[in-house]
Amino acid sequence: MDPNEFPAKRLSEPGGEAKPQIFRTLRNIDLNLLTIFEAVYVHKGIVNAAKILNLTPSAISQSIQKLRAIFPDPLFIRKGQGVTPTAYATHLHEYISQGLESILGALDLTGSYDKQRTITIGTTPSIGALVMPIIYQAVKASAPQLLLRNISIGDGETQLGQFQTDLIVDSNVLNTRALSHDVLFTDRLLLVCRKQHPALSQTATVENLQKYEQTLLVLEGQNLNALRMRINEIFPERQVTFSSYNIFTIAALIGSSDLIGIIPARLFTLLRHCWPLEQIPYTSLNEETVDISLYYNKLSLRDPVLENVINVIRGAF
Template sequence: MSDNTLLSNIDKIKGFDLNLLLTFEAIFIHQSVSKAASLFGITPSAVSQSLTRLRSFFDDPLFVREGKGLVATTVAENLHTHLSEGFGQLINSLDYFKDTSTKSKFIIHSTAYGAMRILPPICSKIETTNLRCEISHISADASLNNDEDILIYRKADIIFDTKPYYSFSTVTEQFITEQTVPICRKDHPRLGSTLSIEDIARENATLLMTGSEGVKRFQNDVLEHFGEREFSFSSSSIIAITAITESTDCISFIPLWFAKKAALSFNIKTLETDFVADPVTFYMTYNRSSLKNKNFTELLKVINGCKELY
């Protein structure tokens, strides 16, 4: 069911007390007002008042007295047929989320690179534990992210980002730090093993397009140290940046971890330089209220236990 259809259906029944349907089901099953009242812990008079409202809404008596019990009308029979399946699914869903031993699905929001860097050790660790959970990753360009909206509207359970987000309702922790290094293709015609200010001025460069505050700070540090660069390619993908670097004479800056990984598959080499910028920090942010979920706290233990693996 689409959101628009759901909203349309809600608009149709606004003003109707859905608790009346629970009362109807209790009367239908027990064929008694007094037994329904006992089930809910209320007076028979209160149940009778609810039945009166139901009769008015459906324009039907719903139940008629026969002997000492009540007999459902055709309208009531049809109503029960339609309600029983829906109530069964609703109760099963509530039991699913109430049972903390049930498998849980947790959504993690980060850039594609953030997921590639952070999630593998976590998923590997989950496999070796008894934690019943499914991890779903949502990838988005950091320039389009709004961590506040993502957390407030529960679009994700955990956010990994280079920007910390602090509020009374969230918890933000420093997770890992990333050092960034310059790279070029192995057979670059003019560069050996080092990179100087003169080299930067002479060669074309690539630019990682991102709204990440940590990456932007690093890019500003590069600008202050090396001066203006001539960009011939830009992308929001580190993989694309690396692929272009191995096929051209461009110089690129990528995370050291990824440079070591990429060197096994791409025709690139890491360049030495006297430039050392502050590392880029990834932060983990989540809603404080999520700590009430037992499986979520177990997931946090797994995540924090993986920090030594990065």
């Protein structure tokens, strides 16, 4: 039977009214017996299987008897010094061998680099747009068998601490001792407006800029308080009439109104291709920066596959 023709049904699929029966059936089967079945099948004999599994031939024979009680077939017939599988045993082998290989592949006990696996990376939408294309290309070049999954950040410290995600890339500082981080890049801040905005024809002074209402990007995190305070010192009386957690919403609004706003330089380069944005040169603000860092649980470094991904991402930036 072609492995591709095997039933694709999974225990986690919806509509599983038979699930309780499935679990009860599996509970009544010693899954170690399936390993013994495979050893006898592959090595064509009880003695050979006993040597491979470091068990006695008697223990192997007893296990085969238990399997015969479960399945309606003798499974193996004595032939010379060994045994030969029945047609039913050959049918079982096709499924059991695939199942054991799938389990070993999921466990990846050897840290094999050639096995397919999903690496989950948490980002905000804006940072994801910046870093994920670079990360994808770098990881695919180094480990093409890996699959990447990008999720949103809720509580980053909890997500990493409880291994809900493998990695996080963010501007917030995560201070938990269990986590490590590497700064991928540092971005400077720009003052941005729409093209042909009146402010572009004037000298960029505090007095002139105070004529225009501003947007505010709302970011969670205690670590950004110092940056907020410095920005408030640069624009002591700025009028914020629109705030959003989403930098794309802010860029769209700036591009279609007389609002001005603060956007990191790399995002400005990206967003100006979508909306008619221009930079207002303002030295004191341009000197302010924000770090974009890669965060991971320190215990992740015990996983050779994930450690390699971390090193690849570091090198990409």
